[in-house]
Amino acid sequence: MPDKQRVIFHIDMDHFYTAVETRERPELAGKPVVVGADPKGGEGRGVVATSNYEARKAGIRSGMPISRAWKLCPESVYLPPNFPLYIRVSNEIMTIARGYAERFEQWGIDEAFLDVSDKVKDYAEAETLAKKLKQEIFSKEHLTASIGVGPTKLIAKVASDYQKPNGLTVVKAEDAEKFLHPLPVRKLLWVGRKTEAKLKELGVNTIGDLANFDPSVLTDAFGVAGTQMYLMAHGVDRSEVQERSEVKSISHETTFEKDTSDAQPVLEALDAMAQEVSKEAASQKLFFKTVTIKVRYENFETHTRSKTLQFITNRPQDLRKTARELLAQYLRVDRKIRLIGVRVSNFVSTEKQQTLA
DNA sequence: TCTGGGGTCCTAGGACCC
DNA sequence: TCTGGGGTCCTAGGACCC
Numbered sequence: 001m002p003d004k005q006r007v008i009f010h011i012d013m014d015h016f017y018t019a020v021e022t023r024e025r026p027e028l029a030g031k032p033v034v035v036g037a038d039p040k041g042g043e044g045r046g047v048v049a050t051s052n053y054e055a056r057k058a059g060i061r062s063g064m065p066i067s068r069a070w071k072l073c074p075e076s077v078y079l080p081p082n083f084p085l086y087i088r089v090s091n092e093i094m095t096i097a098r099g100y101a102e103r104f105e106q107w108g109i110d111e112a113f114l115d116v117s118d119k120v121k122d123y124a125e126a127e128t129l130a131k132k133l134k135q136e137i138f139s140k141e142h143l144t145a146s147i148g149v150g151p152t153k154l155i156a157k158v159a160s161d162y163q164k165p166n167g168l169t170v171v172k173a174e175d176a177e178k179f180l181h182p183l184p185v186r187k188l189l190w191v192g193r194k195t196e197a198k199l200k201e202l203g204v205n206t207i208g209d210l211a212n213f214d215p216s217v218l219t220d221a222f223g224v225a226g227t228q229m230y231l232m233a234h235g236v237d238r239s240e241v242q243e244r245s246e247v248k249s250i251s252h253e254t255t256f257e258k259d260t261s262d263a264q265p266v267l268e269a270l271d272a273m274a275q276e277v278s279k280e281a282a283s284q285k286l287f288f289k290t291v292t293i294k295v296r297y298e299n300f301e302t303h304t305r306s307k308t309l310q311f312i313t314n315r316p317q318d319l320r321k322t323a324r325e326l327l328a329q330y331l332r333v334d335r336k337i338r339l340i341g342v343r344v345s346n347f348v349s350t351e352k353q354q355t356l357a
Numbered sequence: 358t359c360t361g362g363g364g365t366c367c368t369a370g371g372a373c374c375c
Numbered sequence: 376t377c378t379g380g381g382g383t384c385c386t387a388g389g390a391c392c393c
Contacts, residue, residue, distance in 0.1 A: 016393095037361065046361045049393090062393085080360095097371045108364090108393035192391050223368080225390090253362060290385085300360075304387060343364085 003331070005173050008125045008241060010148045010156035011097055014165035016110035018052035019143050020089050029041040032076035034060060039070040039078050045255055047080055059204065086110075093137055093145075100133050103241040111151050111160075116240035123149070127170050134168065151176065152237035158187055176235035181208030188232055190225065198222075203274055207233045246347075249290075250280050253341025259298040261336045267324065273342045274323050280317040286347045287312040289324040294341035297332040302339075303330060312348045319344065 013019065017035040037046025044066045050058040051069070058073035069076070087174035087249045090109045098104045101114035120126045130147045137145050146167040148159025155176050159169040171179045185207055186196045198221065204210050210218075211233035218226035231237065252273040262268065270293070281288055292306035307325045309318070323342050330337070 045359090047359095049361080065359055065362085066361090068360095071358090083363095111393075190391065194390060225367085248365070249363095251363065255361065292386095302388085306386060308385060339361090345362095 005115075005151050006115065006117045007123070008150055008153055008156040009101070009116060009126075009130055009133070010107075010150075010153065010160040011112050011114065012146050012148075012160045012164075013093065013110035014051050014144045014146060015052050016090075016143075017050040017081060017086055018055075018079075020086055021082070022052065023142050028077060030054065032058060032060070032073055033079065034066075034069055034073075034076050035079050035081050036069070037066040038080065039066045039074075040171060042074075042258050044068040044070070045257070046152055047297060049077075064214070086118060089141065089143070095139060096136055096140065097133060100129065101241070104243060105241045106244055107191070113156065113241045120134060123170055127168070130168055130170075132164075137292035141161045141234070152235065152281050153239055153241060154232050154237040155180070155235060156191055157189055158183065159189065173235070177211065180233065180235060181206060181211060183207050185210055189228065195222070195229075196226075247284065247321035248347070249343050250277055250286070250288075251341060252276050252283075255339045256337065257295075259336035261333055263331045264338055266285065266327075268330065270323055270327060270340055270342065271320050273340075274320040275316050277342050277344055278314050278319045281344055281347075283312040287314050288344035288347055290346035291319060291326065291346065292343040292345065293323050293326040294339070294343070296339035297326065298336040298338050300338070305329075308346060314344075 013159060018033045021033060021035060034048055034055050035050045036048040038044045041350045046066050047063055048060060048064045048066060048069050050062055055073060055076050060072055060076070085313065086109060094106055094112060097112050097114060099326070101116055102118045103115040105113040107113060111301070115128060116126065120129055126149050130149055134145055134147060137143060144166040146160050146164045148156040148162065149170040149262040150159050151173040152324065155171050158180065159171045162169040166233055183206060185191050185199050189205060202221070204212070204213055210229060215227065215230040218230050219263045222229065254269055254273065254307070255263070289312050290308045292304055294302065294304045296302045307322055307326055319342070327340070
């Protein structure tokens with residue numbers, strides 16, 4: 001292979017939550033299924049986590065308000081997420097996939113990057129290997145995956161999304177720009193809704209437009225991200241497939257069923273979340289220094305406030321007290337609260353703590 | 358359309374230290 | 376007197392990912 005091209009897989013499970021639910025409950029097969037918030041007859045708050053392909057035919061998409069999904073397709077089956085189940089299945093799949101890779105990087109619950117450069121001698125072999133991985137997952141888990149194969153993480157990621165479900169798309173380095181350029185910029189990693197809108201104002205709609213744009217203008221408008229975007233549009237992405245290191249923060253947040261300016265239920269929810277979060281930290285043997293609370297008012301205005309303690313702790317009473325202090329200024333009779341959250345970060349693990357001691 | 362919950366990373370200003 | 380430069384940490388907000 002010229003220039004020791006890398007070979008990277010991006011694997012993406014097809015409509016993961018609904019696929020797992022349908023596997024567990026075969027009577028759901030063929031029906032539109034939505035996993036997410038309780039629609040409550042169209043009055044529910046929250047969003048769609050995943051919809052299967054039958055529900056997508058009705059226009060239902062991830063991230064859509066559940067009330068809108070209900071209007072589009074009330075006859076769909078609506079299920080609450082069963083995360084313990086999804087995590088168990090995810091772990092099994094990740095174990096299978098990890099076995100194919102020299103280096104492995106999990107990406108969310110149902111995606112992963114694999115560096116298989118040393119496992120194959122060319123892209124034909126890479127394609128065979130990807131098929132084998134899909135096959136093994138299907139025979140062991142009865143779930144389908146889409147895989148993208150490319151010389152960089154970015155290209156593999158875009159490729160896995162190119163044909164879904166149950167897809168396999170292989171893009172060699174020499175075909176990368178031809179593959180990317182017709183696609184909308186939104187397909188690029190890190191180009192979300194806001195960035196897409198700003199690019200549109202500049203007249204940039206496709207990845208090809210981006211590749212032909214003045215890179216210094218992009219850097220002025222977007223900083224380092226602008227430079228990265230320009231390189232990505234040319235298929236350049238030097239980032240490595242890297243095992244995720246330890247967790248950086250632990251948080252819980254909750255949206256109230258009804259917005260409230262009453263302090264009591266807000267404080268009760270805060271205390272309960274503080275309890276949960278400190279328990280989670282303790283179970284991972286982590287001590288934290290920084291506490292952050294989050295408040296969202298009914299108009300969606302969102303604030304965070306954090307405090308770094310002079311000591312490390314994972315005691316629930318320390319978290320509760322700090323969280324209450326941070327929240328106090330946001331409890332106002334004239335403002336209704338929609339959501340509150342608690343996060344801890346700045347961890348010191350027990351091992352490190354022992355070294356310090 | 359009316360917007361979850363769990364995360365990561367970046368930016369920018371200010372404090373503080375040498 | 377009217378003022379440095381570099382480094383690190385803290386804080387608040389925001390974009391993005393699944």
